Amino acid sequence: MNKKLNVDNLTLGVNDSDLEDIFAPYGTVQSAHVVLDSVSGCSKGFGSVEMATCGQAGAAIAALNGKDSNGKTLTVNESMPPQDNVVVIVGAATSKPF
Numbered sequence: 001m002n003k004k005l006n007v008d009n010l011t012l013g014v015n016d017s018d019l020e021d022i023f024a025p026y027g028t029v030q031s032a033h034v035v036l037d038s039v040s041g042c043s044k045g046f047g048s049v050e051m052a053t054c055g056q057a058g059a060a061i062a063a064l065n066g067k068d069s070n071g072k073t074l075t076v077n078e079s080m081p082p083q084d085n086v087v088v089i090v091g092a093a094t095s096k097p098f
Contacts, residue, residue: 003030003057007064008046008075010034015043023049026063027056048079 007019020032034047051057057078065076 002078002080003052003054004048004050004079005057005060006046006048006075006077006079009072010043010045010047010074011070011072012043012045014047014070016047019047019049022064022069023051023060026051026060028052 016032019034020029023029030050032049035044061076064074
């Protein structure tokens with residue numbers, strides 16, 4: 001399990017400190033970041049949290065996924081590493097016969 005978690009469906013008033021406070025009962029929070037709108041400076045409603053251990057991350061998911069936070073149901077899941085995008089070109093045109 002990854003120690004980094006995605007958190008969705010946050011209320012618009014949530015900041016980094018609030019997000020850390022939500023996860024602190026389940027272990028050591030190494031980082032908590034709420035994504036902000038560049039124009040308004042308000043939360044976009046999602047963020048990420050990194051816990052100290054995989055076990056703490058699992059405990060946070062079990063405790064918080066689907067739970068109410070200020071009237072909204074949180075979605076908490078494991079952050080997946082980015083996948084490499086592979087482009088395959090099939091059937092290149094040629095003027096020469098096989």
